[in-house]
Amino acid sequence: MALPYLNLREMEEAAAAVLSPAALAYYVGGANDEVTVRANRDGYAALKLRPRMLVDVSQVDVSTTVLGMPLAFPVGIAPCALHGLVHPDAEVATARAAAGMGSLMTLSTMSHRSLEDVAHAAPGQWWFQLYVYRDREVSRALIQRAEAAGAGALVVTVDTPYLGRREAIIRTPVHIAPGTVLPNVGPRRAGSEHLDDLSYFDSLLDPGLSWSDVAWLRAQTELPIVLKGLLTAEDADLAMQHGCHVWVSNHGGRQLDTAVTALDALPEIADAVAGRAEIYLDGGVMRGTDVLKALALGANAVFVARPALYGLALAGETGVRHTLALLREELCLALALCGRVRISDLGPDLIFRR
Numbered sequence: 339m340a341l342p343y344l345n346l347r348e349m350e351e352a353a354a355a356v357l358s359p360a361a362l363a364y365y366v367g368g369a370n371d372e373v374t375v376r377a378n379r380d381g382y383a384a385l386k387l388r389p390r391m392l393v394d395v396s397q398v399d400v401s402t403t404v405l406g407m408p409l410a411f412p413v414g415i416a417p418c419a420l421h422g423l424v425h426p427d428a429e430v431a432t433a434r435a436a437a438g439m440g441s442l443m444t445l446s447t448m449s450h451r452s453l454e455d456v457a458h459a460a461p462g463q464w465w466f467q468l469y470v471y472r473d474r475e476v477s478r479a480l481i482q483r484a485e486a487a488g489a490g491a492l493v494v495t496v497d498t499p500y501l502g503r504r505e506a507i508i509r510t511p512v513h514i515a516p517g518t519v520l521p522n523v524g525p526r527r528a529g530s531e532h533l534d535d536l537s538y539f540d541s542l543l544d545p546g547l548s549w550s551d552v553a554w555l556r557a558q559t560e561l562p563i564v565l566k567g568l569l570t571a572e573d574a575d576l577a578m579q580h581g582c583h584v585w586v587s588n589h590g591g592r593q594l595d596t597a598v599t600a601l602d603a604l605p606e607i608a609d610a611v612a613g614r615a616e617i618y619l620d621g622g623v624m625r626g627t628d629v630l631k632a633l634a635l636g637a638n639a640v641f642v643a644r645p646a647l648y649g650l651a652l653a654g655e656t657g658v659r660h661t662l663a664l665l666r667e668e669l670c671l672a673l674a675l676c677g678r679v680r681i682s683d684l685g686p687d688l689i690f691r692r
C-alpha cells in the first residue's frame with residue numbers, strides 16, 4: 339500500500355486526525371511550557387550545512403553498524419510505551435517494520451507486547467529499554483529475559499526518576515482498558531485491580547536510582563549497556579567509567595522543560611567520549627538533514643519516537659515502514675547534495691560556524 343504522505347510533518351498532521359484525544363495528548367505532549375519540545379525541532383533548522391561540490395555521488399552508501407549490528411541506515415526507533423493504544427499489533431508491528439527495513443527498534447519496558455513476542459518478530463534486530471523498578475528483583479528478571487530472548491543491548495533510561503509534569507495528560511489522561519496485561523510491567527500495586535493511568539508507572543520507577551545501581555546493572559548482564567537520557571560531558575564520562583555507551587536525549591521534552599537539546603549537548607559529549615564508546619541521539623528528528631547534522635556532530639545513529647508512532651497509528655507496520663523509508667530517502671539525497679558518499683565521510687566540518 340503506497341501512503342500519500344510526503345514527509346513526517348504530513349504524517350504527524352494525519353495522525354493527529356485519527357488519534358483519540360488522550361492518545362494525542364500522550365504522544366505529542368511535553369513537560370510544562372513545552373519549550374524543550376519546540377527547541378528540539380528548531381535546533382536542527384538553526385544549523386546550516388557546508389556542502390562540498392564536484393564529488394562523484396552517483397553511488398551513496400548510508401549503511402553503518404551499531405554495537406556491531408549492521409544497519410541499512412543510521413536510524414532506529416526509540417523506546418515508546420504503549421504502542422497498543424493505536425494499533426492492535428502494537429510493538430510487534432513496529433519491530434517488524436524496523437527489522438524489515440534493516441533498522442532496529444528499542445522495545446520499551448512499558449509495552450503492550452512481551453519482549454519474547456518482539457524477539458520472535460524481529461530476531462537479532464531489537465534492543466530492550468529498561469526502566470529500573472523500585473523492586474530490583476523484577477528488574478533483574480526482566481534483564482535475564484531480555485538477554486535470553488536475544489536483545490542486542492540493554493538501554494537503561496536514567497532521566498525519569500519521576501515522570502515530568504505533562505499538563506496535556508493531566509487534562510486528558512490516558513486510560514488503559516481494564517484487564518490489560520502489560521507483560522514487562524512488574525507486579526501490580528497492592529489494591530490495584532488494573533492499570534488505570536500513568537501514575538501507576540510513576541509509582542514503579544525508582545527515584546533513588548544512582549551510579550552505584552549502574553555498577554550493579556553492569557554486573558547483571560553481558561549485554562552492552564546504553565544509558566539513555568544523558569545531556570552533559572560529566573555524565574558521559576561517568577557512563578564510560580561504568581562501561582556504558584551514551585544515548586543523548588531530553589526524552590522528547592517530556593521530562594525537564596528548558597533542558598538543553600540533545601543536538602546542543604552533542605559536541606561536548608562527543609569530545610568527552612572521544613571514540614571510546616558509541617553515542618546515540620534522539621529528539622525532534624524529522625528530516626534526513628537532521629540525521630545528517632547529528633551524525634556530523636558525533637552521533638553513531640539517531641532514533642525517532644513520535645514519527646514511528648504516527649506511522650503505526652496511520653497504517654500499522656506499513657506506516658512505520660513509511661516513516662523509516664522517508665528518513666532513509668531524505669538522508670541519501672542530503673548526503674549526496676553535501677558531496678559526501680558514506681556515513682564515515684561525515685564530521686564537524688559539515689556544519690557552518692559563524
Ligand SMILES: Cc1cc2nc3c(=O)[nH]c(=O)nc-3n(C[C@H](O)[C@H](O)[C@H](O)COP(=O)(O)O)c2cc1C
Binds near residue numbers: 366447623
Ligand atoms: C508516547 C511516548 C512514549 C515514550 N515512552 C518511553 C519509554 O517507555 N521509555 C523511554 O526511555 N523513553 C520513552 N519515550 C521517549 C522517547 O524514547 C524519546 O526519547 C523522545 O520521544 C524523543 O524522540 P522524538 O522527538 O522522536 O519523539 C517516549 C516518548 C513518547 C513520545
Ligand SMILES: CC(C)CC(=O)C(=O)O
Binds near residue numbers: 498539540
Ligand atoms: C510510561 C512512561 C514511563 C513512558 C515514558 O517514558 C513516557 O511517556 O515518556
